Amino acid sequence: MSTLQEEKCDVLIIGSGVAGMSAAITAASRGLKVIVAEKASYYGGTTARSGGWLWVPNTHLAKAYGHHEPPDQALTYIRDQAGAGFDEARVRAFLANGPKAIEFFTSKTAVQFDMPLTFPDYHAEAPAPCKGAARW
Ligand SMILES: Cc1cc2nc3c(=O)[nH]c(=O)nc-3n(C[C@H](O)[C@H](O)[C@H](O)COP(=O)(O)OP(=O)(O)OC[C@H]3O[C@@H](n4cnc5c(N)ncnc54)[C@H](O)[C@@H]3O)c2cc1C
Secondary structure (H helix, E strand, O other): OOOOOOOOOOEEEEOOOHHHHHHHHHHHHOOOOEEEEOOOOOOOHHHHHOOOEEOOOOOHHHHHOOOOOOHHHHHHHHHHHHHHHOOHHHHHHHHHHHHHHHHHHHHHOOOOOEOOOOOOOOOOOOOOOOOOOEEO
């Protein structure tokens, strides 16, 4: 028979994929006590089995490789790809904060990214095709 034990925390994260772990690491880095509750036997969720590729325009990594992506260029690309689902405020928040997130993880955590010198765009015919992709 198991006994229940009460635990207190500032932030309770449900699920240990990239969404949950990113939030957990960020909260912990600000001094908050975090508990990550995972229902599976292993941490990582789908994220642990994924290819790990991500596209965040205008990161410091892309700039170091000589990729300069003006935010409006990425906005144009996403607007074209998202169609009716385009949400400008949300996309602008992604473009403004995505590079900060990559900077945070590479400078403050063990998470590091490789970056290919070139990466094919799945939709190269779209306006303002994307350039920089990174893989953790
Ligand atoms: C083979 C493969 C390759 C992929 N490659 C890429 C890629 O290259 N680039 C890309 O952007 N995306 C890729 N994806 C998609 C990407 O992996 C997912 O979109 C992403 O991992 C989702 O992250 P998440 O944190 O939202 O969810 P998850 O990683 O699935 O994490 C959710 C976690 O929550 C847990 N959970 C659920 N319910 C509860 C509960 N009630 N209580 C406690 N825990 C709970 C789950 O067990 C799981 O651990 C790939 C997916 C697959 C399958």
